[in-house]
Amino acid sequence: xxxxxxxxxxxxxxxxxxxxxxxxxxxxxxxxxxxxxxxxxxxxxxxxxxxxxxxxxxxxxxxxxxxxxxxxxxxxxxxxxxxxxxxxxxxxxxxxxxxxxxxxxxxxxxxxxxxxxxxxxxxxxxxxxxxxxxxxxxxxxxxxxxxxxxxxxxxxxxxxxxxxxxxxxxxxxxxxxxxxxxxxxxxxxxxxxxxxxxxxxxxxxxxxxxxxxxxxxxxxxxxxxxxxxxxxxxxxxxxxxxxxxxxxxxxxx
Amino acid sequence: xxxxxxxxxxxxxxxxxxxxxxxxxxxxxxxxxxxxxxxxxxxxxxxxxxxxxxxxxxxxxxxxxxxxxxxxxxxxxxxxxxxxxxxxxxxxxxxxxxxxxxxxxxxxxxxxxxxxxxxxxxxxxxxxxxxxxxxxxxxxxxxxxxxxxxxxxxxxxxxxxxxxxxxxxxxxxxxxxxxxxxxxxxxxxxxxxxxxxxxxxxxxxxxxxxxxxxxxx
Numbered sequence: 001x002x003x004x005x006x007x008x009x010x011x012x013x014x015x016x017x018x019x020x021x022x023x024x025x026x027x028x029x030x031x032x033x034x035x036x037x038x039x040x041x042x043x044x045x046x047x048x049x050x051x052x053x054x055x056x057x058x059x060x061x062x063x064x065x066x067x068x069x070x071x072x073x074x075x076x077x078x079x080x081x082x083x084x085x086x087x088x089x090x091x092x093x094x095x096x097x098x099x100x101x102x103x104x105x106x107x108x109x110x111x112x113x114x115x116x117x118x119x120x121x122x123x124x125x126x127x128x129x130x131x132x133x134x135x136x137x138x139x140x141x142x143x144x145x146x147x148x149x150x151x152x153x154x155x156x157x158x159x160x161x162x163x164x165x166x167x168x169x170x171x172x173x174x175x176x177x178x179x180x181x182x183x184x185x186x187x188x189x190x191x192x193x194x195x196x197x198x199x200x201x202x203x204x205x206x207x208x209x210x211x212x213x214x215x216x217x218x219x220x221x222x223x224x225x226x227x228x229x230x231x232x233x234x235x236x237x238x239x240x241x242x243x244x245x246x247x248x249x250x251x252x253x
Numbered sequence: 254x255x256x257x258x259x260x261x262x263x264x265x266x267x268x269x270x271x272x273x274x275x276x277x278x279x280x281x282x283x284x285x286x287x288x289x290x291x292x293x294x295x296x297x298x299x300x301x302x303x304x305x306x307x308x309x310x311x312x313x314x315x316x317x318x319x320x321x322x323x324x325x326x327x328x329x330x331x332x333x334x335x336x337x338x339x340x341x342x343x344x345x346x347x348x349x350x351x352x353x354x355x356x357x358x359x360x361x362x363x364x365x366x367x368x369x370x371x372x373x374x375x376x377x378x379x380x381x382x383x384x385x386x387x388x389x390x391x392x393x394x395x396x397x398x399x400x401x402x403x404x405x406x407x408x409x410x411x412x413x414x415x416x417x418x419x420x421x422x423x424x425x426x427x428x429x430x431x432x433x434x435x436x437x438x439x440x441x442x443x444x445x446x447x448x449x450x451x452x453x454x455x456x457x458x459x460x461x462x463x464x465x466x467x468x469x470x
Contacts (some may be wrong), residue, residue, distance in 0.1 A: 009321065012270075015345075015367060015368040015369025015370075016368050016369070017367065017368035017369070018344075018367075018368075018369070041296055048386065060368055060369050060370075062286065064368070074298055084419075099366075099368065102267075102366060103366055103367065103368065104424075104427075105420045105423065105424055106350045106351050106420075107347055107350075107364065107425045108420075108423040108424060108426075109347075109350035109353070109354060109417075109420060109423055110343065110346035110349070111348055111427075112349045112417075112418065113346055113349065113409055114341075114346055116411075117341075117396075117408060117409055118408060119410070119411035120409070121323060121326065122318045122321065122322075122323040122324060122326040122327050122329075122348045123311060123321065123323065123410065124320060124321040124325070125271075125311070125318060125320050126268075126270075126271055126319070127271050129333055129336050129337055129338045130329055130330050130333055130337050131337060131338050131339070131340050132340075140340075140342070140343070140444065142343065150459055157318040167316055180320075199416075223314070
């Protein structure tokens with residue numbers, strides 16, 4: 001059952017190729033040897049979750065879903081009928097692999113640029129504002145990282161509360177809850193936000209509240225390594241540069 | 254103009270400019286040869302280094318400009334505390350890489366590679382002056398073409414676009430890293446630079462010939 005449409009206007013800049021590469025990396029697969037069945041299953045789970053959260057799903061995600069199912073179906077057909085077809089028509093699996101390989105190259109290039117920028121982060125020119133974020137290579141969690149962690153939380157969800165007792169919890173309530181947690185500490189673990197055995201609906205609203213806080217740049221989610229533990233940090237409004245305890249200069253001559 | 258005076262003038266220009274100045278621009282302004290200007294730039298650099306200055310002459314985007322040395326980030330950020338800019342998001346960086354390697358390129362071509370709309374991200378990149386419109390493609394609809402800017406070169410400390418490692422080299426490097434991770438489970442710091450930074454003064458031979466950025470493949 002989908003919760004009431006909360007107005008969480010999260011702009012999702014990542015697309016189906018990003019999700020696929022994310023899943024491929026997570027399952028430690030080689031792009032050239034994707035296990036289509038597995039990937040399709042996972043992909044559909046994520047799409048389902050995103051829909052349940054009422055996140056705006058770009059059309060491309062659904063097109064990709066059907067492409068994956070098409071590839072999977074082809075694999076199940078008896079070999080002879082497939083080979084006749086593939087002599088003329090395009091090979092959707094080969095096309096997809098080619099697209100993923102190409103996109104991966106640019107992700108590698110993006111890493112290179114990020115590294116480059118990081119190396120020269122202290123090369124200041126006149127009139128150029130420094131970039132926020134001092135921590136060495138702490139990764140900002142992507143939407144997929146958050147969804148991944150949230151999937152785990154949902155696994156431990158309590159049973160659905162009976163309709164009679166159900167009260168629509170306002171999003172602001174949960175937003176406040178999260179901010180209160182961060183009042184006492186600089187950062188908290190992702191899982192701490194979701195208290196034990198709450199009904200699924202409440203967990204979803206809590207997650208949406210977190211996404212909203214991230215969107216409004218009041219908090220940020222980070223991990224120290226890919227697929228590692230996620231931590232939520234408060235972004236102090238007046239001091240955007242001091243999210244972590246202010247760095248004391250080590251090479252102070 | 255006497256050499257000492259000339260040096261001072263160059264220092265002055267390097268200070269007031271808000272973008273890297275090429276050798277030919279500098280030579281033009283002071284009415285001297287590029288070789289002479291280059292030699293003096295080196296002298297200025299050496300002098301700064303000898304007196305342990307916090308400033309250096311940065312060579313970037315086929316030009317020269319004063320910049321700080323490393324190690325003062327804490328203080329500079331303290332000065333700008335309310336005005337830092339947010340780091341580019343992964344999707345912004347990916348879109349930026351596509352433009353950098355494939356320029357000039359249309360929005361549709363970028364979207365073909367990324368598999369999703371890039372209009373919002375592209376706007377951010379243009380706002381940040383990392384990408385610019387570079388004309389129109391002679392094709393149906395005459396769509397806009399995008400390319401990277403001089404500001405882009407400066408932010409990523411590149412002399413010119415062709416200094417970017419080839420995509421094949423990057424892919425090979427990523428493969429190598431992945432294989433290495435399989436062997437040694439210990440997590441290495443990612444800060445090991447794969448490609449050397451280029452913040453030193455270029456050799457006379459390199460910098461005098463300034464070719465225009467290489468077009469994408």
